[in-house]
Amino acid sequence: MKTREDACEHLLIKPFSPGYTLWLRHGEKPAEESSICTPIIEKPTTEVNPTFQMVREAFNFTMPHGSDEATTGKPVEDDDLELSYLYDGPSREAQDFTDLLADGVEELYPGCSKYSKLSFLVKLYHIKCMCGMSDKAMSMILDLLQDAFEQAKLPSTLYEAKKTIRKLGIGYKKINACPNDCMLYRGDDEDATKCKQCGTSRWKQKTQKGSVTKLKIPVKKNGKPLPTKTLCYFPLIPRLQRLFMCSKTSTEMFWHKEADYNYGYLRHPKDAEAWKEFDAKYPFFLTICAVFV
Structure with a gap:
C-alpha cells in the first residue's frame, strides 16, 4: 500500500x-460502459460478511461485493507481475490485511460454517473485554478450548490472540504513572525512576515476608522492573479515522452538519x-478535518 504522494510520483x-x-476484479469498467446507459437488472442482494467488512474498514480498503478477493483471502498474483517496479515486497499493513x-475464510473447525477462525476470536476477545476478564483467566479458557476441541483453529497462547487483534488497529499505548496520580513518565520524564512531585518510586517494591514493609528492591518480570501504575492511552487520531x-x-459523524432544523x-x-459562531x-x-482523517 502506498500514500497518495507516492502513487502520484509513480504515475509521473x-x-x-x-x-x-483493465483491472476488472478491482472495480474498473470498460470505457464503453461509462458512456452508454444500459438498463440495470438488479440481482438479489447477498448478505455482507461482517468479518470481511470489519477487516476492510480497519484498513480503509473497499472491494466490490462478490469479488474473488473477498472470499478467498489470497493475494492477486497479477499485481506482482504488473506492478513489480513499484515495491520490493508487501508492506507490513498489506501483509496484515492478507x-x-x-x-x-478459514473454518474454525472442519465443517463449521457459522464461525471462522477470525470471527470466533473476535467474539471471544469481546467477551473478555466486556466482562473484565484477566489475562490469566483468558489463557485458561483458551487452554480448555484447545483441550476440548482439538480440531479447532485457536491461538495457542493469549499473546498470539492479541497479535491478531492488534492487526485490526484497535491497540493502545501504555504510559507509566505515579501511583499517587502526580505525573506521567513521558517526554522528558520518560527515564525517571521516581515521582518529581511526591518522590514515590516508579517501580513496584518487594516486601518482607508476612509484612507490608517495603525493601526498596524493584519487582522484576523477565528482567524488567514492573511499574506501580500504568495508564492505557487511546490516541485520538486513529479513533477518529x-x-x-x-x-x-x-x-453519525456528519449528523451535526447534515441534520434537519432543530425547531x-x-x-x-x-x-x-x-x-454557530465557530462555524x-x-x-x-x-471539510478539512474530514479530508485529513
Whole structure:
C-alpha cells in the first residue's frame, strides 16, 4: 500500500502504457460502459460478511461485493507481475490485511460454517473485554478450548490472540504513572525512576515476608522492573479515522452538519450559539478535518 504522494510520483515516472490492462476484479469498467446507459437488472442482494467488512474498514480498503478477493483471502498474483517496479515486497499493513482475510475464510473447525477462525476470536476477545476478564483467566479458557476441541483453529497462547487483534488497529499505548496520580513518565520524564512531585518510586517494591514493609528492591518480570501504575492511552487520531472509515459510524459523524432544523431545541452542541459562531468564523474546518482523517 502506498500514500497518495507516492502513487502520484509513480504515475509521473511511469505512466499508464497504451496497452494498459483493465483491472476488472478491482472495480474498473470498460470505457464503453461509462458512456452508454444500459438498463440495470438488479440481482438479489447477498448478505455482507461482517468479518470481511470489519477487516476492510480497519484498513480503509473497499472491494466490490462478490469479488474473488473477498472470499478467498489470497493475494492477486497479477499485481506482482504488473506492478513489480513499484515495491520490493508487501508492506507490513498489506501483509496484515492478507493474514486477516485468510483467517476470515478459514473454518474454525472442519465443517463449521457459522464461525471462522477470525470471527470466533473476535467474539471471544469481546467477551473478555466486556466482562473484565484477566489475562490469566483468558489463557485458561483458551487452554480448555484447545483441550476440548482439538480440531479447532485457536491461538495457542493469549499473546498470539492479541497479535491478531492488534492487526485490526484497535491497540493502545501504555504510559507509566505515579501511583499517587502526580505525573506521567513521558517526554522528558520518560527515564525517571521516581515521582518529581511526591518522590514515590516508579517501580513496584518487594516486601518482607508476612509484612507490608517495603525493601526498596524493584519487582522484576523477565528482567524488567514492573511499574506501580500504568495508564492505557487511546490516541485520538486513529479513533477518529476508525469512526470515519466504519460504515456504521461515518454517517453519525456528519449528523451535526447534515441534520434537519432543530425547531428551537438544543439537541446537540451545534445548536448552541458558540458552535454557530465557530462555524461562521471557520466555515471550512469540518471539510478539512474530514479530508485529513
